[in-house]
Amino acid sequence: MNLKSTLIALGLLVSISSKAQDKTGFVYASMEASHARELKQAHPDQIDILLTNSNLSSVYIHPEVAHELHQKILSHGPGYLQHASLADANKLIQRAVVASRQVLDYTITEQEYVNQILNDVNENNIEEQILELENYGTRFHTRAEANVAAQDLKNRWEALIAQSGRQDDVSVRIVDHVNTPMKSVVLTINGNELASEYVIIGGHLDSTVSGSNKAVAPGADDNASGIATITEAARVLLNNNFKPKRTVEIMAYAAEEIGLVGSNEIATAYANEGKNVIGYVQFDMTAYKGSTEDVYLATDYFIDNTLNLFLIELMEEYNSTGNHQFTYGTTRCNYGCSDHYSWAMNSYPAAFPFEASFNESNYLIHTPNDTYTNLGETPSHSAKFTKLAIEFLVEAAKRTEILGTGNVNQEKTKFYVDQKSVGFEVPSNHTIKSATVINVAGQKVATKISLNNNDKINLNQLPIGAYILLLETTSGEKITHKFILK
Template identity: 40%
Template sequence: MAARFTAVLAAAWFASAAVGAAPASNKVWITIGDSAYAQLQKLAPQTIARSSHADGQDKVHLVQVDEEQMKQLSEAIHTELKRCGGFMAHDSEEAGRAALKPQVDAKMASLLARPNYTIDQQSVIPPLLSQMQASNVGQTILDLSAHTNRYYNTNIGVTASNWLKQKWTTLANGRSDISVTQFTHNAYPQKSVIATINGTDNGSEVVVLGGHLDSIVGGGVGESTRAPGADDDASGIASLTEAFRVLASSGYKPRRTIKFIGYAAEEVGLRGSQEIAQYHKNNNINVVGVMQLDMTNYKGSANDIYIYTDYTDAQQNTFLANLATTYLPTLKIAYDKCGYGCSDHASWTAQGFWASLPFEAGFNQDNPYIHTVNDTYANTGNQADHALKFSRLALAYAVELGSDGPGTPPGPDRTETFSGKLTQGQSAKFGPFKAGAGTFKASTTGTGDADLFVRKGTPPTTSTYDCKSDGGTAAESCSISVAANGDVHVLVYGYSASSYNLTVTYKPQ
């Protein structure tokens, strides 16, 4: 996770120099939260923010720093603030200024119609959830953390990206509607990995689920440096991989396009996800939702899933909580904050997209071993039960959002039945039935002679109706066309003493 301590992020820059890949200049543009900036001013009073912006959650500053200042700042955040810091690294001052004031321009806003958060895939999701296995999640964690490191600037980091591409390609099982590609970042060798399940009739709208594939340890990373990153963030990638496996093997075909992304270079300022989110915005790709899984396998708190509320979207966060209530009712959901730039969701939020971060624990109770050689599968108990919870939430999120779109097919017809007895001249009234566009059908069976009347808007009488069926028995039938949502009423009239069974069928609103 990027914001564990800014100290680790600073160390990443020193490490890049150690492997011969340092930037041409020792100066780096960063955007940084207010409390961390105050520590920087104590350490280096001459370092003044080039620009600042209050975003409603924190005051964020654009600063150019050198590597030594970053190191001192990191230590101050750790010792003085005793919390995680966070920043976003930028290739230029211009890029930093753009990140400082995220906004949705008019052209992008016209594309971003918020999705319908109605939960209506109860017939689809539970059978898929039953196919998910913690052992699969655990094996992926083991396989990823077996790489010496997955640092963005090492050859082994490149190998880890290639491994993930092959893993997802194998899981796609040759489906023609699934592709697995790598996203090239020009500034460093590690590539991001993207598995895409193409949407059917609403493929221009995109659902994104991501985690970061890189790893880091404090003090610098070279080719031989051990940085297993089992929880940070092999666990998030593994949780996503199990969701992808089940969707691919089940034959599920979404209406919207679904992308699973393993981001490069998260640990050095969210660099991979920033570039990918910017690409989607620049190309007017209509991303309707983003979920980030960064650390999922260390249960350090009493509750199961913590939804982080800063630099995320409140409405989508509520949707996630509702998904858990519906499909994972035994889990306990809580809320917390992680500060500025703590993981890749912040990159999407900065571009105006709706993003959420469900996390493994309360922020100060997360895995104490991350960014060290001890971030191993063994230190999460050699099991992935906690991470499986996030796999299941991710699958529910993907299917609920992925199954919707313009012109969503209506649900099944609703059928209601009634029965009773009538004396001669007696009537029974039913409704209003809240009918949607379609055909409203009513029919009766029974004994004696009962007549049937149907009317839209107001109750029918034996002389005022839209449809009448008055044969010589109790077997009657009426159908009317309903052009738009409205009320429909039914009357059963006893032409003689009779018993009846009434059935009405219609499209509900």
């Protein structure tokens, strides 16, 4: 081979090598190791597995390849957490997930106030905002429409504050991010007594579709429905002069669809600042009723069992009968499926109530057909999640005003756990019809009827863990108590 031929051959090799090494658009991320291996096998040039620790891997990946997680591996969410650097990704996968907190200090005391304000939930407001967000056409995080939607949401929330006359103790701020040009929006209701303790709900404002054309990504269910859900919760609380003991925040995140960017940066900042978040609940897709039950609680390994039990307790208290009745079940959503994962990875208790069982959720998400029309044009399903959001915020943050005690005097009811049984003593002016034990998966695992006011349930057959004891009186009143079986 002459010199000219050699140089041409070398040039061709360099060109091929350069093309193979082109990593334009790649990001650092963390994901489940099994998912990383599947993507590597299918697209070897589009993902580099950098470090694996137990069941997690840090990767360098093109987001469009990661999008395949939606179709082949997961049914919801990005399935990965985007990081600013490899060091950040490796730090996360090498950090042990904090076990669910065994602090059963969530209580229900605000029945009179909650039952009153639940009547103020207006489905028309939810419908109107879903349509408004859909009408941007797209809210993909790099599109101009995304930040128009963020600014308009800020304006909407500020208008709610102005209408309530609460400018002194309620505010809205825009949050800038490192890994996306899109902004997040945060509404804060200052706590009056325990201001350093935070109770937070949120959902993502952005939308996406698969493929390179992001100009048509209406995202009505994913996640205009969640934003409409939490906005209506904010309106009801402000309209009813809710003044919490703890600080309440309602968050609309940027860039969830490309790796939980907005929530990850905010939750990490809160952790770095030492902020005490006592509970976070995510609202992502609330409008499509694809399953038998209404609300499905995620039960993945990073979900906080105590917080899940509290949500079950709230639904048993407020939504098992009457005008605000709905049902619940449980499901799983996998690694990084929505913004609650960002909070869980920063060691905060997090939960995720979802519109359906994940394998029966809205199959039109991440397509141009994720529209309000294809949701059946009814906001009634989302309204159930608004009610749960209100119940959680009021009961977790508590009001500054004198607390209620419910229909049954909870203070005079005593509970105890004696080895493998749970017992109770109820005032004699109430007759107990039934006692039910519920586990963290929402299953009723033990029931007893025809009880005395001083009685107990044998739980020899149950494993150790956290449970709820639900007592129902003959007059329909309920008493709940969380306990740990050791």
